[in-house]
Amino acid sequence: MARNFTPEEAVERYLQERKHDLSDSTLYNYKSNLGLFTDWCSYQSHIQYIGDLDQFDVSDFKMYKRDDVADTTLYNAIMALRTFLKWCESKGLLEGLSENIMLPDRGRASRVEKLDPEAADALLEYMEKYEYATYQHVTIALMWDAGLRIGAVRSLDVEDYHSAEAYIELHHRPGPGEKEGLNKDRGTPLKNKEDSEREVNLHEWVVEIVDDYLNGRRNEITDKGRRPLLTTEKGRPARTTLRRHLRAMTRPCHYTNKCPVEGREVETCEATKKSNASDCPESVKPHSFRRGAITAWLNEGHSKELVSDRMDVSTDVLDEHYDQRTEEEKRQLRREMFEMGE
Template sequence: MTKEQLEPISPAEAKEMYLDARKREVSKSTLDGYHYRLKHFIRWCEQVEGIENMNNLSGRDLQRFKTWRRDDGDLKPISLEGQLDALRIFIRWCGSIDAVEPNLHEKFEALMPKLDKTDEQSESILDTEQAEALLEYQRKFEHASRPHVIIELLWHTGIRLGALHALDVDDYDEEAERISLRHRPETGTPLKNGKEGERIVALSAEVCRSIEDWRDYNRHDVEDENGREPLLTSRNGRMNRSSIRDSVYMVTRPCYYGADCPKGREPDDCEAAEYGGYSKCPVNVSPHDIRRGSITHFLTEDVPEKVVSDRMNVGQDVLDKHYDKRDEEVKVEQRRGYLDNI
C-alpha cells in the first residue's frame, strides 16, 4: 500500500481511536500508561513538527521524535525505550487501520536505545534506613494521619498504588489483622493483574493500630460515588491516586522527617519545600519506589522469594530483574547462612 492509498487521520484522532480499541482488553491503569506515553508524541506532532496527517509519517520523522523526546524529557535510556516501545505498538496498530504505511513500525528496530544491565533496572528506592526514620517520625508526631497510614501500608505490604487506592474500610479485618485486596473494576477500582491480583495480606500490630486509629478518629466519614466506604478518604470521597502520590512525595523528602538533605539544600530556599512543589525534590520517592524498597527489605530479612512473590503479587522473574536491589555482598552472606550446615 502506498501513501496515496492511506486514509487521512490526525495524530490526536488516531491516538483516541487506539485507546478506545484497547480499553476492553487492558486494565484502566495500563490504558492510562498508554495515554501518558503517547501524549508526548502527539505534542511533538502538533506543536513541534506541525504534522496534521499520520499518513505522512516516515522513519526519518520517528528518528527526529526520538532525539526530541530524549532531550525534552531528559530521559534515561530505560525510560526512552519504554516510550518508544509504546509508540512502536501504536504505529503498528495504525498500520492495521491504513493510517500509516504497514511496515513503518519495523523502523523502530534501529531506533531502540541499546541498554546494558544497569540501564534495565530502576535505581530509585526507599531503603530500609530511610523508611525506618520516616516511620519513627510519623509514629511519634503524626500517628494515624493520612500520610502515616499511607506509608505504613505501602512499606509493610509492598502493594501497588492502585491496590492502596482500592481499599475499603471493610477490606480491613481487625480480628485477623489483615487486609483483602479485591478487583472491582465495575466500581472504579481495578487491580493491575485483575482477579489474579486478589489476595489477603497479613499485617503487623503496629500497622493495624495506625489503621484503626485513622479509621476511628481521623478518617472522613464519607462514601465514594459508588456507595462504597473507602479506607483512604478526602472530604469529598475516595482519595484519588494523584493525591496519594503527592502525599508520598511530601513525606519522603528527607527534610520532612528531620534528615539532612543529601544535596545540601536548605528548606527555606528549596522549591520542593513549597506546597505543590514536592515532586521537584531530587531525592524523594514515588509509591512504586516504596514498593521496590519494601520487596528488597523483605528479601534482605531472609523472607523466601516465593513468599515475597505471593505477598507482593509479582512474578519471581520480574522480582529478580526489577525489584531485588540487594547487593552481591548481602546475597552471598545470606546464601552462606543456608549452606553452613550442609
Template sequence: MDTLRVFIRWLETVDGVEQDLHTKVRSPDLSGEEKSRDVMLDKERADRALEYLRKYKYASRQHVVLTLLWHTMMRVGALHALDVGDFNEEEQSIEVVHRPEKDTSIKNAERGERHIGLSDEVCTVLVDWITDRRPDTTDEHGRHPLISSELGRVHRTTLRRDCYRYTRPCVFTDECPHDRKISDCDAAEHDHPYECPSSVSPHAFRRGALTHALNSEVPEKVLSDRANLSESVLDEFYDNRSKQERMEKRRKYLNHI
C-alpha cells in the first residue's frame, strides 16, 4: 500500500489521476509480529545442506550460491550483482557494488555497497569454482558474472530455485516429514522444489545466518555493517531469539554492574 501511494502521487504530477488521491490510500496498522516473517533456516539445516553440497557437488554453482548466502548474509540481489573481479583472493574479501546502468542494482543503492570479509574455506570454494567449474561467459554488458551459466549471468529466479532445491529434507534422507511419497511428489522434481513445505528462499538463509550470529554474540553493529541493514531493522525483523535467550545474553554483560 505504501508503494501504491507513492505511485499514485507520481500519477498526480502528470495529471493521470485527480489531485490528492494518494491521501485516500491507507496502509494497515500492523504490529511488529505481523510485519515480521518468521521463516528462517536454522544452523543445523544449513550445515546439512552445505555438507551435502561439499561432498557431492563441490564447487558447483549451487555450492557457491548457498555458501555465499549463508556466510555473507547478503541479499539475493547482491549475489546476482557480483562479478568475478569483485572477489579479491589475496585480501579474502568480496565487494558488493551498485551498477544500475548495467542491470545489477542492489538494495539501498550506493549505501548498500560494501566489502565483505571471507573465511579460508569460502575463499577456497570460490577459487575452485572460478578456476575449474565456472562457465567462462559474459553478460550482455561484457561483464564476467561470478555466478554464471552457459548463457551468461544467472537469473535471480535460478538462485532462488537453488535454495529451495537443497533445503528439501528428501535431499538428505529417504523419508519425508510431510508424509509424502517422494516418487510421486512434485516438490521432489527439479523444477518444483518450492512446493515442499520445508524448503526455504534465499531470505531465510539471511535471517537464519543473522540469528545464528546473534546467538554467537557477534555485536549488532558488526552484523548491521556486514549485512547492510540498520540495527533497529536487525532487531525487529531478523533477531529470531526468544525473550529468554535475549535475557540470558544481557545477563552476561550486566551481572558485574
C-alpha cells in the first residue's frame, strides 16, 4: 500500500533522491518550479495528499500561472511538474496523470512581450476620456506608474493609500491557507512575502485618478473587515478578474478602434469580445505589462537600484528578465545623461 505524502513532502523526497544525479543549478531550477506548484496546492481545499491530484488540478494550475509568468517560465514549470509526477507514479503515489499533460507554448514570436510607452500613453488617454476614475482605470494607472504585480495592486486597502503624501503602502497579508485546514482564503499575499512590503511614491496624475475614484465610483464594500481600494459590486476583485480585464483593456481595438494584426479586421475579429480577449496577439499579460513599465522607467534614466526597490525585483533578475532596452536605446540614454548633444 502506497504511503500518503502531501505535495510538499513528495517534492522534498523527489529532490532528495535526485540531488546526486543533477547539477546544483538544475536542482535549484526544479525546486523553484515545483515550489510554484506546491504553493498553489496549499490553497486548494481538496488537495491534502499528492494522490488527490487529477487532470483538472494540473489544468487549473496551468491557467492560474499563465498570466503571471512569461511563457518560457510556465513551460519550464509544467515540464518540471510532469517529470515529478512521473516519479510519483513510479512510487505508486499517482496513476496515469503525467502522460496526459500538454506542455504550454515556450513563447510565440507574435505575442507582445511588453507594453510600449506609446501604447500605454494611448491606453491611459482613452481611459481618461471614456473610463475615467473607474476601478479599471485605477488599476492601469497604479500598475504602470508603480510597476505593481496583479497580486500587489489587488492587495491594497483604502488605508494603504495616502493622498496628501502621494504614496501607497504594500503589506503582505496572507489568509489562513493550509494552517487552518487548507482553507481557500488566500488573503492578499505579496510575491516575496514580507520582503515585498514597501512604500511607493506616486505621480500626481495617478493621485488625481485615485482621489476621484474614491470620491465617486468606489463601491463601499468591506472584505473580511478590510476596506479594499479596488472594488467591484461583489467586493475585492479576484486575480482572475483583474487579469481578464487587463487583457481586454490592452487590446488595441479597445483603445484605438484599430487592429494592427495582419489579416484581421475589427468588425469580424472574435477577439473583440471581452471573453476572447486573450486570443488577441496584441493584448498584454500582467507580466508583460509590468515588464513594459519597468523598461519605461529605465529608459527615463532612473538607476537600476532605484527601480529595483520601487518595483520589488532584484537587479540581477531585472537585468535578466525585465530590462528590454535595445543597445541603441541604452546608447541614446547615455548620450542624454552625459549631455553630449546630437
